[in-house]
Amino acid sequence: MSVKRVCLPFEKDPKPYDVFITRKTNFAAQIKKCRKLLDTKFDTIRIQATGVAIPRAFRLATVLNDNMKNTINIDVKTTTLLARDVINEDALLQERCVSAVVIRISRLYTCAGLISRLPRSKIDIFDRSAIPYGLIQYGVAPDHYDVKRCTNQFEKLIVDNSDRISLFCNVQIGQDLTFDELCRDYDAVILAYGANKARRLNIPGSDARNCISGSDFVTWYNGGFSPYTPLLDNKKALIIGNGNVSIDCSRILLSPVARLAPTDIPENALKVLRSSQVDDIQIVGRRGPVDASFTIKELRELLNLENCTVSTSISDNETQRISDSLEKFDRPKKRIMQLMLERRIPKNPNGLKKCQIEFFQKPVSIDKDPSGRIQAVDLQNTLTGEIMKVPCGLLIYAIGFENVLLPGLPKTKDDKLLLKDWCRVDSDVSKVYATGWCAHNPAGVIAQTQSQAVAVADEVAKDLRDYSGDRGRSGSRSKLEERKVAFLTFSDWKYVDECERMMGRILGKLREKIQNVSEFVKLGR
Numbered sequence: 001m002s003v004k005r006v007c008l009p010f011e012k013d014p015k016p017y018d019v020f021i022t023r024k025t026n027f028a029a030q031i032k033k034c035r036k037l038l039d040t041k042f043d044t045i046r047i048q049a050t051g052v053a054i055p056r057a058f059r060l061a062t063v064l065n066d067n068m069k070n071t072i073n074i075d076v077k078t079t080t081l082l083a084r085d086v087i088n089e090d091a092l093l094q095e096r097c098v099s100a101v102v103i104r105i106s107r108l109y110t111c112a113g114l115i116s117r118l119p120r121s122k123i124d125i126f127d128r129s130a131i132p133y134g135l136i137q138y139g140v141a142p143d144h145y146d147v148k149r150c151t152n153q154f155e156k157l158i159v160d161n162s163d164r165i166s167l168f169c170n171v172q173i174g175q176d177l178t179f180d181e182l183c184r185d186y187d188a189v190i191l192a193y194g195a196n197k198a199r200r201l202n203i204p205g206s207d208a209r210n211c212i213s214g215s216d217f218v219t220w221y222n223g224g225f226s227p228y229t230p231l232l233d234n235k236k237a238l239i240i241g242n243g244n245v246s247i248d249c250s251r252i253l254l255s256p257v258a259r260l261a262p263t264d265i266p267e268n269a270l271k272v273l274r275s276s277q278v279d280d281i282q283i284v285g286r287r288g289p290v291d292a293s294f295t296i297k298e299l300r301e302l303l304n305l306e307n308c309t310v311s312t313s314i315s316d317n318e319t320q321r322i323s324d325s326l327e328k329f330d331r332p333k334k335r336i337m338q339l340m341l342e343r344r345i346p347k348n349p350n351g352l353k354k355c356q357i358e359f360f361q362k363p364v365s366i367d368k369d370p371s372g373r374i375q376a377v378d379l380q381n382t383l384t385g386e387i388m389k390v391p392c393g394l395l396i397y398a399i400g401f402e403n404v405l406l407p408g409l410p411k412t413k414d415d416k417l418l419l420k421d422w423c424r425v426d427s428d429v430s431k432v433y434a435t436g437w438c439a440h441n442p443a444g445v446i447a448q449t450q451s452q453a454v455a456v457a458d459e460v461a462k463d464l465r466d467y468s469g470d471r472g473r474s475g476s477r478s479k480l481e482e483r484k485v486a487f488l489t490f491s492d493w494k495y496v497d498e499c500e501r502m503m504g505r506i507l508g509k510l511r512e513k514i515q516n517v518s519e520f521v522k523l524g525r
């Protein structure tokens with residue numbers, strides 16, 4: 001007797017982006033199939049399995065996630081389905097419930113979304129930086145190279161669609177091209193210009209030497225243009241802010257140089273870090289542990305740093321308060337809180353270096369030595385008002401970023417970008433959208449920024465569904481040429497990329513960044 005089991009509803013109405021996994025599935029072939037679907041046809045695929053095949057589906061998603069790190073979003077739903085056992089397709093043998101899993105894997109990026117949803121569209125990308133990828137280049141820390149790897153997918157997208165995507169680096173919107181010109185030259189304009197303006201620390205003495213923003217410090221260790229080279233000749237450093245940028249700065253300062261050397265950290269930064277005296281860091285935030293904006297991965301990484309005693313400073317009362325309300329937090333927050341409470345006792349009590357994460361304190365003034373350099377900070381306890389002087393030779397403040405409005409953009413009364421809804425910007429001339437850090441609060445990791453970008457791509461595609469692809473708008477390239485703007489293209493970037501990798505190979509690291517890219521390209525090609 002031949003028995004066929006039919007699971008409802010998905011096997012009844014399969015879509016071309018569905019991938020069904022059974023016990024007999026050829027694993028390698030399915031991986032290949034999923035990649036092909038994502039690379040060539042769809043932004044989203046669905047992996048489905050029932051009963052004993054469920055673990056295979058999870059394994060498939062895990063392997064895809066490892067292969068395509070940071071470029072896909074995975075959403076898992078488990079459910080039960082009514083399965084029908086039938087003989088020879090018609091005679092019903094029995095009906096029963098089976099467990100099932102639906103794993104939705106979506107590609108991330110606005111461009112990727114548009115390229116597949118609007119098959120006849122062409123996309124020009126403008127960036128004021130001489131090289132592409134924004135904060136991934138100049139923000140994400142060098143030891144987070146797994147995060148930086150998400151650029152690989154972007155490169156592939158451009159290479160695979162070189163007739164449809166053009167990159168124009170070294171072009172500042174608002175200066176080389178105006179917003180109005182973009183609206184006239186394109187059927188749709190998507191603003192994704194970030195918010196890389198650090199919030200300033202406005203307290204007496206904050207102009208002291210070696211009192212620098214987290215943004216400048218991060219740009220320095222990432223090989224971007226930073227006005228300061230930090231002085232690391234004093235043991236004690238104070239870092240203001242309870243967020244991931246503070247953690248990144250602390251980790252870079254406390255890491256053994258051998259851990260950083262093989263990354264893409266520039267040699268000049270490495271040289272300064274090699275002779276660094278900093279071995280005692282105090283991270284302080286004005287609010288309590290519950291309000292800290294660390295994410296678990298970054299926090300854990302710092303708390304586990306080798307050769308370093310890292311602990312949180314949380315009072316017994318506060319510990320009790322947090323413990324009592326643990327169940328009210330969502331799962332990620334609960335895990336962060338548990339970790340913070342656990343690490344009141346450090347994992348490595350005998351580390352050579354020390355880092356203490358503290359709460360309910362804010363800097364109120366800075367003392368300078370006769371040369372104008374920072375020598376101490378007055379920290380005020382935000383609960384009691386008590387002030388304590390803390391001697392230190394370096395202060396890094398990482399207290400967030402501010403939105404910047406490009407000239408010509410519609411704005412609200414308080415100078416924020418005026419949005420019609422969650423992503424649309426008012427314009428009579430073109431369809432305009434905003435996404436990423438420039439659109440809303442400048443916060444969130446790449447995965448969050450990217451899923452928003454995909455959602456915006458969806459909206460653009462919906463609005464342009466009847467797009468003819470031929471409305472006589474031919475883009476802004478000719479304007480740049482007329483104005484003799486020295487823009488750099490994707491092939492210029494690949495030239496820089498190759499040179500950086502070759503220098504890296506010589507120096508035994510991932511890459512050595514070129515710091516004067518425009519000059520380098522102009523003189524080298």
Ligand SMILES: Cc1cc2nc3c(=O)[nH]c(=O)nc-3n(C[C@H](O)[C@H](O)[C@H](O)COP(=O)(O)OP(=O)(O)OC[C@H]3O[C@@H](n4cnc5c(N)ncnc54)[C@H](O)[C@@H]3O)c2cc1C
Pocket residue numbers: 126127128129132133134135136138139140141144147171172173174192193194195196218245248406435436437438443444445446447449
């Ligand atoms: C220090 C730091 C470390 C981070 N580390 C991590 C991490 O480890 N992992 C993680 O997941 N996330 C990390 N993030 C968050 C991540 O970088 C952001 O989520 C993401 O980069 C935001 O993307 P975006 O496109 O909005 O802005 P951006 O990445 O900043 O991109 C904006 C782009 O617009 C360009 N631009 C700006 N103005 C103009 C103009 N006038 N004309 C033309 N171009 C312009 C900029 O040059 C830039 O390339 C970090 C952020 C910071 C600040």
